[in-house]
Amino acid sequence: MLSTKLSKYSIILASNSPRRQELIKSLDIPFTIKTKEVEEIYPKELKHSEITDYLAILKSTPFKNDLKENELLITSDTIVWMHNKALGKPKNYKEAFQMLKELSNTKHKVITSICITNTSFQKTFNDTTIVSFKELLDDEIEYYINTYKPFDKAGAYGIQEWIGKIGIIKIEGSYFNVMGFPVHKLYKELSKL
Template identity: 55%
Template sequence: MNWIPEYNFILASKSPRRQELLKSLGIVFQMKTKDVDENYPPELSPDQIPGYLAEKKAKAFANELNNNDLLITADTIVVLNRKVLEKPDDYDHAYKMLSALSGKMHEVITGVCLSSTKKSVVFSSLTNVQFKKLSEVEIDYYIRNYKPFDKAGAYGIQEWIGTIGISHIEGSFYNVMGLPLQKLYEEIQKF
């Protein structure tokens, strides 16, 4: 007997981390991607942004879903002092972000949208992450060797910087990687 409902699962994400995480739930899925503009209304609070963007990504596929499809879209942001840290543009931008995160607690919020031809459900998960005080050498080493330019907040928790730099988390580790697996499991069961 299998826990997985009889859907044709589609993950709409280019993120190799999300693909790896979804596989770890035992779900067989196909990949579909589209370039979706990730702008959001400025009046949204940080905790609303990931859900808004996940739903926006799902709407791009609305006319392409078949009856048994279950589309999964997601977006993850890093928030420090109510300010959203996007993906860094270059080395200097990544260095500024990691310096700002150094020695501080920040939030990582992932919004997920589950969509079928009949309905859509949006949920999000928040994890508090504490970095130790990072040295200039540690920040430089990480950026040069791991090139975190595709990651919100300029870091991946599963990489070297997470191993040596994160002293404490409250919430889902997998949420920081890009998919809150336990919550996703429950929402798929309810869907």
């Protein structure tokens, strides 16, 4: 099993996201959580998975000098990609409402990158899922934002929450990728170590 294979490593998840913590826990591998602040700014010319790859790597940089030989650091980033632009986390109610209006009655891509860092290597990979929303009514959007406060979520929504249950009509790709962690790809990459 993976936990046996990884027993020589001490795994660190650098994420405050309860969803990512829950998903990595579901792989049945022991890990600890350590986070360091990093300003999530990327060069404007980056597109699509270049953005999430860049940010996942960027999140590993504050740990560079602290990592021990037996430690594996896992960092990641998720964006919603639509109309050739990235939707990150909304700063306020107005931005969240605007994002959900934009996602209404159309499809978008959810892209997550994961970076695995060790003192001797660094590996980055990503996954893309296409999500289709029904037409969301204004009162549905208002209810969701007021009740669930999705300000820590790319694109202002969580697929596992109320809006995902009533609004998403189709997904092509990994459900867990939309939650913020393509666990199938993480499992595959960790299995190669």
